[in-house]
Amino acid sequence: MSATGPAASSVRPFEDPEYDRRLAAARHDMAARGLDALIVFAQESLYYLFGYDGGGYVFFQCAVLHAEDRPTTLLCRRPDVAQARDISRIDEVRVWLNAEGANPARDLLAILKDEGLEGSRVGIETDSYSLTGFNCRAVYEAAEGVVDLVEASGIVRGLRVVKSPAELNLMRRAAELADAAVTAIARTARPGVLDSTLTAAAMTAMLEGGGDMPPAGPLVNSGSRAVYGRGVGGARGLSDSDLVMVELAGTYRRYNACIERCVVVGAVSDAQASMHALVRDTLEEMLEAFRPGEPLGRIDEIHRARLDAAGYADVRYAACGYSLGATYRPSWMDVPPMIYAGNPLELRPGMVFFPHVMLGDTRTGLAMGLGETVVVTDGAPEVLSGLLRDLVLA
Structure with a gap:
C-alpha cells in the first residue's frame, strides 16, 4: 500500500535514494545488535525512514521493520490509512479498531507472529512521546514468551543526529x-x-x-x-x-x-x-x-x-x-x-x-x-x- 510514482514522491521531502540509504543504515545497525526486527514507535523515526507524516502517534501506532530486506508493516487507526498509503514508503498497513476493551498491543503481536518473528530478538523504541507508559506495558505483556523485546530507541535516533x-x-x-x-x-x-x-x-x-x-x-x-x-x-x-x-x-x-x-x-x-x-x-x-x-x-x-x-x-x-x-x-x-x-x-x-x-x-x-x-x-x-x-x- 505504499505510495508510488511522481505524485507520491513530490509529497515526501526527499527522493527515494535518500530513504534507501537510511533504511540500509538502520538495518545494518539492527543486524550489528543481533536484532531480527525493530518495532518503530517514534513518529520522527517513521518520518525519517519512510516519509510517513501524520498525527496518529498520539494513540497507538507503530511499524515492524525487519533486519532483512522484507516488507514493512504499519499498525495504525483508520484515519491514518490514507496518509500512510499516499505519502509513505511503507509496504503494508493494518488497522486496529476502537472498541470497548480494544488492545492494539495484541494486534501488534499478531503481526509479529504472521511475519515469522516468534522466538526472535526484536528491538523496540520506548524513549518516545509516541509510546505511553500504559501502552508500553501492554506491549511487553502481550509479547511475553513470544518474542524477546530489546530496548533499541537509539538506532534510528542515532542516524538522525547527522543531517544529510x-x-x-x-x-x-x-x-x-x-x-x-x-x-x-x-x-x-x-x-x-x-x-x-x-x-x-x-x-x-x-x-x-x-x-x-x-x-x-x-x-x-x-x-x-x-x-x-x-x-x-x-x-x-x-x-x-x-x-x-x-x-x-x-x-x-x-x-x-x-x-x-x-x-x-x-x-x-x-x-x-x-x-x-x-x-x-x-x-x-x-x-x-x-x-x-x-x-x-x-x-x-x-x-x-x-x-x-x-x-x-x-x-x-x-x-x-x-x-x-x-x-x-x-x-x-x-x-x-x-x-x-x-x-x-x-x-x-x-x-x-x-x-x-x-x-x-x-x-x-x-x-x-x-x-x-x-x-x-x-x-x-x-x-x-x-x-x-x-x-x-x-
Missing part, C-alpha cells in the same frame, strides 16, 4: 522563517499590545512564508514572565518599558531551526545592556567551539565558566541547548543529545544544535537570552540565522 545535505537545505529554509518571525515580533511590539499579538505576528510570518505549524511554542514571555524558561497561558499587555523574551522554532517540512532574542520596548537600562553583553559574548565563544572532533560537553563548559564567573551560578541552567531536526508535538527539542558538561559525544559534520544562553534572574527580576541554530561543518561552524545578536529594539 538535503536535510540541511530544509533547515536553512526553516531558519529564514524563524528570522521572519522575530522581525515580525519587533515590528508589532509597542506599549499596550498584548504579547499574544506578538505570537500571532510570528506565526503569521512563518505560515505565510510557507512554513509549518511548529511543534511547540513560540515562547513569548514579557514583563515578570521573561524570567520563565517555559511559556505560560494568558495574554499580558506590554508596558511603556518592557522586555520580551522570544524563543521559537521556524519549521519547514517538519524540520526545525530555533532562535532566541530579546525585544525591548522603551529604553535599554544599564543593567540590561551589561547582562546582554555577557550573554552575547558567552554565546559567541560557545559557537566557535562547534568544531569537528570536539566533545559536545565542551560547549557547556564554556557556558558554565563564563556565567559562574559573572555571578550567575545559581540561576544559569544545567544544560545549554540540544540537537535539532524533524520533530512532532510536543517539542522541537530533538533529544538526546543535550548540551551538558561532560557529554562525550564527538561533534561531526552535519550535526545541528541550538546552543542558547538564557538567564532568568529571579533575584533581580531581570532576564536576557540569545540562541542560534548552528551546523557543524569540516571547519568553522555555520550559523543559520541572518539576524544580528543585538538587543532587538521595538
Whole structure:
C-alpha cells in the first residue's frame, strides 16, 4: 500500500535514494545488535525512514521493520490509512479498531507472529512521546514468551543526529522563517499590545512564508514572565518599558531551526545592556567551539565558566541547548543529545544544535537570552540565522 510514482514522491521531502540509504543504515545497525526486527514507535523515526507524516502517534501506532530486506508493516487507526498509503514508503498497513476493551498491543503481536518473528530478538523504541507508559506495558505483556523485546530507541535516533545535505537545505529554509518571525515580533511590539499579538505576528510570518505549524511554542514571555524558561497561558499587555523574551522554532517540512532574542520596548537600562553583553559574548565563544572532533560537553563548559564567573551560578541552567531536526508535538527539542558538561559525544559534520544562553534572574527580576541554530561543518561552524545578536529594539 505504499505510495508510488511522481505524485507520491513530490509529497515526501526527499527522493527515494535518500530513504534507501537510511533504511540500509538502520538495518545494518539492527543486524550489528543481533536484532531480527525493530518495532518503530517514534513518529520522527517513521518520518525519517519512510516519509510517513501524520498525527496518529498520539494513540497507538507503530511499524515492524525487519533486519532483512522484507516488507514493512504499519499498525495504525483508520484515519491514518490514507496518509500512510499516499505519502509513505511503507509496504503494508493494518488497522486496529476502537472498541470497548480494544488492545492494539495484541494486534501488534499478531503481526509479529504472521511475519515469522516468534522466538526472535526484536528491538523496540520506548524513549518516545509516541509510546505511553500504559501502552508500553501492554506491549511487553502481550509479547511475553513470544518474542524477546530489546530496548533499541537509539538506532534510528542515532542516524538522525547527522543531517544529510538535503536535510540541511530544509533547515536553512526553516531558519529564514524563524528570522521572519522575530522581525515580525519587533515590528508589532509597542506599549499596550498584548504579547499574544506578538505570537500571532510570528506565526503569521512563518505560515505565510510557507512554513509549518511548529511543534511547540513560540515562547513569548514579557514583563515578570521573561524570567520563565517555559511559556505560560494568558495574554499580558506590554508596558511603556518592557522586555520580551522570544524563543521559537521556524519549521519547514517538519524540520526545525530555533532562535532566541530579546525585544525591548522603551529604553535599554544599564543593567540590561551589561547582562546582554555577557550573554552575547558567552554565546559567541560557545559557537566557535562547534568544531569537528570536539566533545559536545565542551560547549557547556564554556557556558558554565563564563556565567559562574559573572555571578550567575545559581540561576544559569544545567544544560545549554540540544540537537535539532524533524520533530512532532510536543517539542522541537530533538533529544538526546543535550548540551551538558561532560557529554562525550564527538561533534561531526552535519550535526545541528541550538546552543542558547538564557538567564532568568529571579533575584533581580531581570532576564536576557540569545540562541542560534548552528551546523557543524569540516571547519568553522555555520550559523543559520541572518539576524544580528543585538538587543532587538521595538
